[in-house]
Amino acid sequence: MYPSIELFGKTIGLYSVCAIIGMAAAVVFFIVRRSGTGLEGFDIPIFALSVGAGLLVGGHLLYGITNYSLLLRTLSAVGRISTGTFFSALGVIFGGSVFYGGMIGSVIGMEIYMKARKLLPDRKSAIRDVYACAIPLFHAFGRVGCFLGGCCYGIESSFGFIVHGNEYSPEINDVRRFPTPLLESALNVCLFIFLLILLRRGKFRGSLLLVYGVTYPVIRFFDEFLRGDEIRGFIWKLSTSQWISVVIFIISLVLLIVKARRPENAPEAAPATAPETLTET
Amino acid sequence: MQSGKGMSLGGLICGIVSLVFAWFFSWAGFGAVVGLIAGIVGVILSVMGGKKSKLAGEPSGLATAGLVVSIIGLVFSGIFFITCTICTGCIACSGKGIVDQINSELSSLQ
Numbered sequence: 001m002y003p004s005i006e007l008f009g010k011t012i013g014l015y016s017v018c019a020i021i022g023m024a025a026a027v028v029f030f031i032v033r034r035s036g037t038g039l040e041g042f043d044i045p046i047f048a049l050s051v052g053a054g055l056l057v058g059g060h061l062l063y064g065i066t067n068y069s070l071l072l073r074t075l076s077a078v079g080r081i082s083t084g085t086f087f088s089a090l091g092v093i094f095g096g097s098v099f100y101g102g103m104i105g106s107v108i109g110m111e112i113y114m115k116a117r118k119l120l121p122d123r124k125s126a127i128r129d130v131y132a133c134a135i136p137l138f139h140a141f142g143r144v145g146c147f148l149g150g151c152c153y154g155i156e157s158s159f160g161f162i163v164h165g166n167e168y169s170p171e172i173n174d175v176r177r178f179p180t181p182l183l184e185s186a187l188n189v190c191l192f193i194f195l196l197i198l199l200r201r202g203k204f205r206g207s208l209l210l211v212y213g214v215t216y217p218v219i220r221f222f223d224e225f226l227r228g229d230e231i232r233g234f235i236w237k238l239s240t241s242q243w244i245s246v247v248i249f250i251i252s253l254v255l256l257i258v259k260a261r262r263p264e265n266a267p268e269a270a271p272a273t274a275p276e277t278l279t280e281t
Numbered sequence: 282m283q284s285g286k287g288m289s290l291g292g293l294i295c296g297i298v299s300l301v302f303a304w305f306f307s308w309a310g311f312g313a314v315v316g317l318i319a320g321i322v323g324v325i326l327s328v329m330g331g332k333k334s335k336l337a338g339e340p341s342g343l344a345t346a347g348l349v350v351s352i353i354g355l356v357f358s359g360i361f362f363i364t365c366t367i368c369t370g371c372i373a374c375s376g377k378g379i380v381d382q383i384n385s386e387l388s389s390l391q
Contacts, residue, residue, distance in 0.1 A: 020356055042331045046328055
Protein backbone atom coordinates (compact mmCIF):
# COMPACT_ATOMS: atom_id res chain seq x y z
CA MET A 1 0.00 0.00 0.00
CA TYR A 2 2.08 2.90 1.31
CA PRO A 3 5.21 1.38 2.90
CA SER A 4 6.88 4.73 3.45
CA ILE A 5 6.44 8.45 3.15
CA GLU A 6 8.90 11.28 2.55
CA LEU A 7 8.97 13.87 5.32
CA PHE A 8 11.52 16.70 5.46
CA GLY A 9 13.67 14.75 3.01
CA LYS A 10 13.62 11.60 5.14
CA THR A 11 12.06 8.27 4.29
CA ILE A 12 9.85 7.20 7.16
CA GLY A 13 8.44 3.69 7.26
CA LEU A 14 4.73 3.72 8.03
CA TYR A 15 4.96 0.37 9.82
CA SER A 16 7.27 1.91 12.43
CA VAL A 17 5.04 4.99 12.68
CA CYS A 18 1.95 2.82 13.30
CA ALA A 19 3.86 0.68 15.82
CA ILE A 20 4.95 3.77 17.74
CA ILE A 21 1.43 5.25 17.63
CA GLY A 22 0.20 1.91 19.02
CA MET A 23 2.78 2.00 21.81
CA ALA A 24 1.79 5.59 22.63
CA ALA A 25 -1.90 4.63 22.68
CA ALA A 26 -1.13 1.72 25.00
CA VAL A 27 0.90 3.96 27.35
CA VAL A 28 -1.84 6.64 27.40
CA PHE A 29 -4.45 3.94 28.10
CA PHE A 30 -2.28 2.63 30.94
CA ILE A 31 -1.94 6.12 32.41
CA VAL A 32 -5.71 6.71 32.21
CA ARG A 33 -6.57 3.35 33.81
CA ARG A 34 -3.65 3.22 36.28
CA SER A 35 -5.77 3.60 39.42
CA GLY A 36 -5.11 0.58 41.61
CA THR A 37 -1.80 -0.23 39.92
CA GLY A 38 0.17 1.96 42.31
CA LEU A 39 2.24 3.36 39.44
CA GLU A 40 2.46 7.14 39.48
CA GLY A 41 4.23 9.89 37.56
CA PHE A 42 7.86 8.93 37.13
CA ASP A 43 7.13 5.17 37.51
CA ILE A 44 5.32 4.95 34.17
CA PRO A 45 8.36 5.67 31.89
CA ILE A 46 10.48 2.99 33.60
CA PHE A 47 7.59 0.53 33.42
CA ALA A 48 7.15 1.37 29.71
CA LEU A 49 10.90 0.94 29.13
CA SER A 50 10.88 -2.50 30.82
CA VAL A 51 7.92 -3.63 28.72
CA GLY A 52 9.40 -2.08 25.55
CA ALA A 53 12.75 -3.82 26.09
CA GLY A 54 10.96 -7.15 26.53
CA LEU A 55 8.89 -6.47 23.40
CA LEU A 56 11.98 -5.72 21.33
CA VAL A 57 14.09 -8.63 22.59
CA GLY A 58 11.26 -11.20 22.57
CA GLY A 59 9.99 -10.25 19.12
CA HIS A 60 13.41 -10.47 17.48
CA LEU A 61 14.44 -13.58 19.42
CA LEU A 62 11.40 -15.58 18.35
CA TYR A 63 11.84 -14.36 14.79
CA GLY A 64 15.41 -15.67 14.98
CA ILE A 65 14.17 -19.03 16.28
CA THR A 66 11.83 -19.34 13.27
CA ASN A 67 14.98 -18.98 11.13
CA TYR A 68 16.65 -21.79 13.07
CA SER A 69 18.06 -23.62 10.05
CA LEU A 70 20.01 -20.57 8.86
CA LEU A 71 20.97 -19.81 12.48
CA LEU A 72 22.37 -23.33 13.03
CA ARG A 73 24.24 -23.24 9.73
CA THR A 74 25.71 -19.83 10.54
CA LEU A 75 26.77 -20.86 14.06
CA SER A 76 28.35 -24.08 12.77
CA ALA A 77 30.37 -22.05 10.26
CA VAL A 78 31.76 -19.53 12.78
CA GLY A 79 35.49 -19.07 12.17
CA ARG A 80 35.22 -20.23 8.58
CA ILE A 81 33.06 -17.41 7.20
CA SER A 82 33.99 -13.75 7.01
CA THR A 83 32.95 -11.40 9.83
CA GLY A 84 30.87 -9.40 7.36
CA THR A 85 28.91 -12.47 6.25
CA PHE A 86 28.45 -13.53 9.87
CA PHE A 87 26.92 -10.20 10.88
CA SER A 88 24.86 -10.02 7.67
CA ALA A 89 23.47 -13.46 8.50
CA LEU A 90 22.66 -12.38 12.07
CA GLY A 91 20.93 -9.29 10.64
CA VAL A 92 18.77 -11.47 8.41
CA ILE A 93 18.12 -14.07 11.13
CA PHE A 94 17.15 -11.63 13.89
CA GLY A 95 16.18 -8.64 11.74
CA GLY A 96 12.44 -9.14 11.77
CA SER A 97 10.02 -9.26 14.66
CA VAL A 98 7.04 -11.49 15.42
CA PHE A 99 4.09 -10.54 17.58
CA TYR A 100 3.97 -13.58 19.85
CA GLY A 101 7.64 -13.21 20.75
CA GLY A 102 7.13 -9.53 21.49
CA MET A 103 4.06 -10.24 23.60
CA ILE A 104 5.75 -12.96 25.66
CA GLY A 105 8.88 -10.78 26.02
CA SER A 106 6.86 -7.77 27.14
CA VAL A 107 5.01 -9.83 29.75
CA ILE A 108 8.39 -11.09 31.04
CA GLY A 109 9.63 -7.45 31.09
CA MET A 110 6.55 -6.46 33.08
CA GLU A 111 7.03 -9.30 35.57
CA ILE A 112 10.72 -8.41 36.04
CA TYR A 113 9.74 -4.77 36.71
CA MET A 114 7.11 -5.80 39.26
CA LYS A 115 9.55 -8.20 40.93
CA ALA A 116 12.23 -5.50 41.11
CA ARG A 117 9.75 -3.01 42.59
CA LYS A 118 8.50 -5.66 45.07
CA LEU A 119 4.90 -4.66 44.44
CA LEU A 120 2.11 -6.15 46.51
CA PRO A 121 0.06 -8.96 44.85
CA ASP A 122 -3.06 -6.81 44.41
CA ARG A 123 -1.02 -4.14 42.63
CA LYS A 124 0.54 -6.78 40.39
CA SER A 125 -2.91 -8.10 39.49
CA ALA A 126 -4.15 -4.60 38.68
CA ILE A 127 -1.13 -3.96 36.44
CA ARG A 128 -1.62 -7.28 34.63
CA ASP A 129 -5.31 -6.50 34.05
CA VAL A 130 -4.67 -3.05 32.55
CA TYR A 131 -1.78 -4.45 30.53
CA ALA A 132 -4.04 -7.19 29.11
CA CYS A 133 -6.29 -4.46 27.65
CA ALA A 134 -3.33 -2.48 26.31
CA ILE A 135 -1.96 -5.41 24.24
CA PRO A 136 -4.82 -5.60 21.66
CA LEU A 137 -4.92 -1.80 21.52
CA PHE A 138 -1.25 -1.71 20.49
CA HIS A 139 -1.70 -4.67 18.16
CA ALA A 140 -4.62 -3.03 16.32
CA PHE A 141 -2.33 -0.15 15.27
CA GLY A 142 0.53 -2.54 14.47
CA ARG A 143 -1.64 -4.50 12.02
CA VAL A 144 -2.63 -1.30 10.23
CA GLY A 145 1.13 -0.75 9.85
CA CYS A 146 1.47 -4.25 8.38
CA PHE A 147 -1.30 -3.47 5.89
CA LEU A 148 0.35 -0.20 4.86
CA GLY A 149 3.81 -1.77 4.71
CA GLY A 150 2.67 -4.79 2.72
CA CYS A 151 3.69 -7.56 5.11
CA CYS A 152 1.53 -10.25 6.78
CA TYR A 153 -0.64 -10.08 3.68
CA GLY A 154 -3.71 -12.17 2.92
CA ILE A 155 -4.48 -14.99 0.53
CA GLU A 156 -5.54 -14.38 -3.06
CA SER A 157 -9.21 -13.50 -3.06
CA SER A 158 -11.93 -11.96 -5.18
CA PHE A 159 -12.50 -9.51 -2.33
CA GLY A 160 -9.68 -7.23 -1.29
CA PHE A 161 -7.01 -4.93 -2.65
CA ILE A 162 -4.43 -5.03 -5.41
CA VAL A 163 -1.02 -3.50 -4.65
CA HIS A 164 1.38 -2.28 -7.31
CA GLY A 165 5.08 -1.52 -7.03
CA ASN A 166 5.77 -2.52 -3.40
CA GLU A 167 9.57 -2.92 -3.35
CA TYR A 168 9.72 -4.37 0.15
CA SER A 169 7.26 -7.22 -0.51
CA PRO A 170 7.35 -7.76 -4.28
CA GLU A 171 5.34 -10.99 -4.03
CA ILE A 172 2.29 -8.98 -2.90
CA ASN A 173 2.17 -6.96 -6.13
CA ASP A 174 -0.50 -7.17 -8.83
CA VAL A 175 -2.63 -9.80 -7.07
CA ARG A 176 -5.98 -9.11 -5.38
CA ARG A 177 -5.53 -10.19 -1.79
CA PHE A 178 -7.83 -10.45 1.23
CA PRO A 179 -7.02 -7.63 3.72
CA THR A 180 -6.07 -10.03 6.52
CA PRO A 181 -4.08 -7.43 8.54
CA LEU A 182 -7.11 -5.12 8.56
CA LEU A 183 -9.38 -7.95 9.67
CA GLU A 184 -7.02 -8.79 12.52
CA SER A 185 -6.79 -5.13 13.43
CA ALA A 186 -10.60 -4.89 13.64
CA LEU A 187 -10.76 -8.07 15.72
CA ASN A 188 -8.11 -6.64 18.05
CA VAL A 189 -10.26 -3.53 18.53
CA CYS A 190 -13.23 -5.79 19.40
CA LEU A 191 -11.03 -7.73 21.83
CA PHE A 192 -9.82 -4.49 23.40
CA ILE A 193 -13.45 -3.33 23.93
CA PHE A 194 -14.40 -6.74 25.36
CA LEU A 195 -11.49 -6.72 27.83
CA LEU A 196 -12.17 -3.09 28.73
CA ILE A 197 -15.79 -3.95 29.60
CA LEU A 198 -14.56 -6.81 31.80
CA LEU A 199 -12.04 -4.46 33.44
CA ARG A 200 -14.65 -1.77 34.11
CA ARG A 201 -17.11 -4.29 35.56
CA GLY A 202 -14.45 -5.92 37.70
CA LYS A 203 -14.94 -9.36 36.10
CA PHE A 204 -12.04 -11.84 36.07
CA ARG A 205 -10.13 -9.49 38.35
CA GLY A 206 -6.46 -10.42 38.31
CA SER A 207 -7.00 -12.86 35.42
CA LEU A 208 -7.59 -10.60 32.41
CA LEU A 209 -4.21 -11.53 30.97
CA LEU A 210 -5.36 -15.16 30.99
CA VAL A 211 -8.68 -14.15 29.38
CA TYR A 212 -6.61 -12.50 26.65
CA GLY A 213 -4.58 -15.72 26.49
CA VAL A 214 -7.70 -17.78 25.66
CA THR A 215 -9.30 -15.30 23.24
CA TYR A 216 -6.53 -13.88 21.06
CA PRO A 217 -5.03 -17.29 20.16
CA VAL A 218 -8.45 -18.34 18.79
CA ILE A 219 -8.56 -15.22 16.60
CA ARG A 220 -4.98 -15.78 15.48
CA PHE A 221 -5.41 -19.49 14.80
CA PHE A 222 -8.23 -18.94 12.29
CA ASP A 223 -6.78 -15.66 10.98
CA GLU A 224 -3.63 -17.52 9.93
CA PHE A 225 -5.64 -19.53 7.37
CA LEU A 226 -6.37 -16.24 5.61
CA ARG A 227 -2.70 -15.26 5.37
CA GLY A 228 -0.76 -15.71 2.18
CA ASP A 229 2.82 -14.96 3.23
CA GLU A 230 5.22 -17.89 3.38
CA ILE A 231 7.82 -16.15 5.55
CA ARG A 232 6.09 -17.26 8.78
CA GLY A 233 7.35 -20.84 8.67
CA PHE A 234 5.24 -24.00 8.86
CA ILE A 235 5.33 -27.21 10.89
CA TRP A 236 2.99 -29.96 9.67
CA LYS A 237 0.73 -27.67 7.63
CA LEU A 238 0.18 -25.31 10.57
CA SER A 239 2.14 -22.07 10.85
CA THR A 240 4.50 -21.39 13.76
CA SER A 241 2.01 -18.83 15.09
CA GLN A 242 -0.79 -21.41 15.05
CA TRP A 243 1.29 -23.82 17.13
CA ILE A 244 2.14 -21.03 19.56
CA SER A 245 -1.56 -20.10 19.66
CA VAL A 246 -2.47 -23.66 20.65
CA VAL A 247 0.18 -23.72 23.42
CA ILE A 248 -0.80 -20.29 24.83
CA PHE A 249 -4.52 -21.20 24.67
CA ILE A 250 -4.02 -24.45 26.61
CA ILE A 251 -1.73 -22.88 29.24
CA SER A 252 -4.06 -19.89 29.76
CA LEU A 253 -7.15 -22.08 29.96
CA VAL A 254 -5.57 -24.40 32.53
CA LEU A 255 -4.37 -21.44 34.64
CA LEU A 256 -7.80 -19.78 34.37
CA ILE A 257 -9.53 -22.94 35.60
CA VAL A 258 -7.00 -23.40 38.41
CA LYS A 259 -7.49 -19.76 39.51
CA ALA A 260 -11.27 -20.06 39.32
CA ARG A 261 -11.18 -23.11 41.60
CA ARG A 262 -9.15 -21.23 44.18
CA PRO A 263 -11.40 -18.28 45.05
CA GLU A 264 -9.48 -17.70 48.26
CA ASN A 265 -6.55 -16.56 46.11
CA ALA A 266 -8.58 -13.95 44.25
CA PRO A 267 -7.03 -10.57 44.95
CA GLU A 268 -9.01 -7.99 46.84
CA ALA A 269 -9.97 -4.71 45.21
CA ALA A 270 -6.96 -2.43 45.41
CA PRO A 271 -7.61 0.42 47.83
CA ALA A 272 -6.36 3.90 47.04
CA THR A 273 -3.46 4.03 49.46
CA ALA A 274 -0.41 6.09 50.18
CA PRO A 275 2.78 5.31 48.19
CA GLU A 276 4.56 3.75 51.16
CA THR A 277 2.06 0.86 51.21
CA LEU A 278 2.77 -0.05 47.60
CA THR A 279 5.73 -2.32 48.22
CA GLU A 280 6.26 -5.40 50.31
CA THR A 281 8.19 -4.85 53.50
CA MET B 282 18.86 15.14 51.22
CA GLN B 283 20.74 14.85 47.92
CA SER B 284 19.42 17.05 45.14
CA GLY B 285 18.33 15.46 41.87
CA LYS B 286 19.30 18.48 39.79
CA GLY B 287 22.48 16.92 38.37
CA MET B 288 20.68 13.78 37.28
CA SER B 289 17.82 15.80 35.80
CA LEU B 290 20.31 17.90 33.83
CA GLY B 291 22.05 14.71 32.67
CA GLY B 292 18.68 13.37 31.55
CA LEU B 293 17.95 16.53 29.60
CA ILE B 294 21.37 16.45 27.90
CA CYS B 295 20.93 12.77 26.98
CA GLY B 296 17.49 13.58 25.61
CA ILE B 297 18.90 16.34 23.41
CA VAL B 298 21.73 14.05 22.24
CA SER B 299 19.12 11.39 21.42
CA LEU B 300 17.07 13.86 19.37
CA VAL B 301 20.09 15.24 17.51
CA PHE B 302 21.50 11.81 16.64
CA ALA B 303 18.10 10.41 15.62
CA TRP B 304 17.29 13.33 13.33
CA PHE B 305 20.63 14.39 11.88
CA PHE B 306 22.68 11.18 11.86
CA SER B 307 20.07 8.49 11.21
CA TRP B 308 21.31 8.25 7.60
CA ALA B 309 24.63 6.92 8.90
CA GLY B 310 23.01 3.87 10.49
CA PHE B 311 24.57 4.30 13.92
CA GLY B 312 22.67 7.55 14.58
CA ALA B 313 19.42 5.82 15.49
CA VAL B 314 21.27 3.32 17.71
CA VAL B 315 23.07 6.11 19.58
CA GLY B 316 19.74 7.96 19.76
CA LEU B 317 18.02 4.93 21.26
CA ILE B 318 20.73 4.38 23.87
CA ALA B 319 20.91 8.10 24.77
CA GLY B 320 17.10 8.25 24.97
CA ILE B 321 16.91 5.26 27.31
CA VAL B 322 19.67 6.68 29.54
CA GLY B 323 17.90 10.08 29.42
CA VAL B 324 14.60 8.58 30.57
CA ILE B 325 16.28 6.69 33.42
CA LEU B 326 18.30 9.73 34.59
CA SER B 327 15.27 12.03 34.35
CA VAL B 328 13.11 9.62 36.37
CA MET B 329 15.80 9.20 39.05
CA GLY B 330 16.42 12.97 39.14
CA GLY B 331 12.70 13.71 39.34
CA LYS B 332 12.19 11.30 42.22
CA LYS B 333 15.15 12.75 44.14
CA SER B 334 13.94 16.31 43.53
CA LYS B 335 10.48 15.41 44.80
CA LEU B 336 11.93 13.79 47.91
CA ALA B 337 14.10 16.86 48.51
CA GLY B 338 11.06 19.10 48.09
CA GLU B 339 12.54 20.82 45.04
CA PRO B 340 10.75 21.61 41.78
CA SER B 341 11.05 18.75 39.28
CA GLY B 342 10.60 20.86 36.14
CA LEU B 343 14.09 20.09 34.80
CA ALA B 344 13.47 16.36 35.22
CA THR B 345 10.10 16.63 33.46
CA ALA B 346 11.73 18.54 30.58
CA GLY B 347 14.47 15.89 30.36
CA LEU B 348 11.86 13.14 30.38
CA VAL B 349 9.80 14.76 27.62
CA VAL B 350 12.83 15.44 25.39
CA SER B 351 14.18 11.90 26.00
CA ILE B 352 10.83 10.34 25.10
CA ILE B 353 10.62 12.41 21.90
CA GLY B 354 14.22 11.40 21.09
CA LEU B 355 13.32 7.75 21.76
CA VAL B 356 10.29 7.96 19.47
CA PHE B 357 12.30 9.43 16.57
CA SER B 358 15.15 6.98 17.17
CA GLY B 359 12.63 4.13 17.22
CA ILE B 360 11.12 5.25 13.92
CA PHE B 361 14.53 5.51 12.22
CA PHE B 362 15.88 2.39 13.95
CA ILE B 363 13.15 0.28 12.37
CA THR B 364 14.60 1.04 8.97
CA CYS B 365 12.71 -1.86 7.51
CA THR B 366 9.20 -0.72 6.83
CA ILE B 367 7.53 -4.01 7.61
CA CYS B 368 7.55 -6.21 10.69
CA THR B 369 8.99 -9.36 9.16
CA GLY B 370 10.80 -7.31 6.65
CA CYS B 371 14.54 -7.46 7.03
CA ILE B 372 14.92 -10.17 4.44
CA ALA B 373 12.69 -8.23 2.06
CA CYS B 374 14.38 -4.99 3.05
CA SER B 375 17.93 -6.10 2.50
CA GLY B 376 16.94 -7.97 -0.63
CA LYS B 377 16.82 -11.70 -1.28
CA GLY B 378 20.36 -11.37 -2.65
CA ILE B 379 21.90 -11.19 0.81
CA VAL B 380 20.22 -14.47 1.82
CA ASP B 381 21.38 -16.16 -1.39
CA GLN B 382 24.91 -14.84 -0.81
CA ILE B 383 24.98 -16.18 2.77
CA ASN B 384 23.53 -19.53 1.69
CA SER B 385 26.05 -19.95 -1.11
CA GLU B 386 28.96 -19.06 1.20
CA LEU B 387 27.71 -21.52 3.84
CA SER B 388 27.11 -24.24 1.23
CA SER B 389 30.61 -23.84 -0.21
CA LEU B 390 32.05 -24.69 3.21
CA GLN B 391 30.20 -28.01 3.47
